[in-house]
Amino acid sequence: MPAKKPRNAFYAQSGGVTAVINASACGVIETCRKHKNKIGKVYAGRHGIVGALTEDLIDTTKESAAAIRALRHTPAGAFGSARYKLKKMEDNPAQYERLIEVFKAHDIGYFFYNGGGDSADTCLKVSQLADKLGLPIQAIHVPKTVDNDLPITDCCPGFGSVAKYVAVSIREAGFDVASMAKTSTKVFIMEVMGRHAGWIAAAGGLASEKEGDAPHIILFPEITFDEERFCARVKECVEKFGYCAIVVSEGVKNTDGKFLSDAGLRDAFGHAQLGGVAPVIAQLIKSKLNYKYHWAVADYLQRAARHIASKVDVDQAYALGKAAVELALKGHNSVMPTVVRASQKPYKWKLGIAKLSDVANQEKMVPRDYITEDGFFITEKARRYLSPLIQGEDYPPYKNGLPRYVELRNAPVKKKLDKTFVL
Known part of the structure; x- marks a missing residue:
């Protein structure tokens, strides 16, 4: 029997972008490319999940290895992001059915969604519906938010x-x-x-x-x-x-x-x-x-x-993108890779894993003991937590006195569905 053709992956960026979200994209795409025998093409959603709903996909295989590598030092969302929250499944099942329809048309078996608490919820729902409809899709959330308010993970890329x-x-x-x-x-x-x-x-x-x-x-x-x-x-x-x-x-x-x-x-x-x-x-x-x-x-x-990004942040953003793919290849579903603080002094970190059901729509506030009693400043405990996260410099390349950032071709994928979807 001929070998089964590897299924494709879909990657999307969600919500407000960051200085390092593209580093996570780099981690996802480069890792997928190293496993061509298990993962086919990597498609990206143009403007996040909106690209999936409208079948406006980007073929990342058209980008050179150098261009994908340059994402690591390029800010914002290279494929476009969007503030678009899907409604509850029971209120608008058509949205989720449309996602599954697009994924089925393009033989997508892996869904990597890069965002905050709302996107973790979307990732979870897509996984649940795909399972219900008998279309296996491994949905892995890649954490991102400048607000640092996702639970379980020690900190959030960005x-x-x-x-x-x-x-x-x-x-x-x-x-x-x-x-x-x-x-x-x-x-x-x-x-x-x-x-x-x-x-x-x-x-x-x-x-x-x-x-x-x-x-x-x-x-x-x-x-x-x-x-x-x-x-x-x-x-x-x-x-x-x-x-x-x-x-x-x-x-x-x-x-x-x-x-x-x-x-x-x-x-x-x-x-x-x-x-x-x-x-x-x-x-x-x-x-x-x-x-x-x-x-x-x-x-x-x-x-x-x-230009002033934290090296720790860049390294963690890339590592979490890479880890998302590796988790999918190990058979995990409806999970998110996390940062675990292994040591405070010297600061060391490692990767962990969290269930999306424990992450979705949760907010991690600043603990009261991180704020001084009068409410006007941070405590030493907060300083010990925060300080390692801004360590190190990871400057982008410069040309003519300005940082040199990559702009991708973002070649479109040919549409396979006849009907359009109204947002």
Whole structure:
């Protein structure tokens, strides 16, 4: 009998991109290419899961080994990502049936979904439905999120690099403000990402290694914002150090449980569309303390800053992509490879495994003992956790003074289904 033809793999990127999500893509694709006898072609979804629904697939076999290798040092999503959350299976079974239909048409037996908690849920549901319909698909989730809020895994790819960017940025801004504080700006506010979990804001605390270093105050989503206590602390810092540098998470809430920056809108996932907390804090300082201020929103800069990525983060992102394929080849399904902290000093890590049923739609918050009793800074325990994750430099190649990033051909796969799918 002739040997059975290897089934193809589908890879997709989901949600907000990071400085290292392409490193995970590199890990997935390179590992698949090493196992051609077990895995056929690797197709990628153009703009994530939307590409699967619309049968808009990318043939990664058209990319050279050098181009795939260059993904390791290229930021953002090389195949396009999307904020598109599938509805519950019972509410819209057509979406899931369409995925299975596309996978069947293109002989896809492996599904590697690179994203956060929502994509873990999608990965789990696809696996369950495929099993129910008798089409075996091994669904493996590849963790990714700058928010660092996935459970079980010690940390999430993307977080170490954004943490490094935030710590470096607030340190450099602190030097700037300190230089001008005598006659100019007294308060600087840096807004960072983090809707419910304050991991990114916490990372800013790494920049402060001795009393007086910036930042002086960190505002966490986990701690209710107290206007009076906050203003008193700002005043105390200005009087003691000459200026006050603040890192604030976008998800800070007031005593009513409402986001300080809630714009009243909703994104594709149904989450509140936040309108910027830094100017809200700045206006409060102006009205209550009358200090001259400046504020900045790190926004996309923090998650796209591949030039200052953490080497630990890059290595883990690649390793988790590679591990996802290896788990599939060992017969695993509905699981996610994880990072396990094997040793604190010296820092060592290894790979683990988690069931998607334990990961999907869960959020890991900053523990209370990582935040000082007054709620305005990180503890030494938090510093011990965070510090190893920003270690090492992994610079991209440069040309003409600028980082040289790869742009893939992203050749389309010929469609096999007659009907189109309306999102």
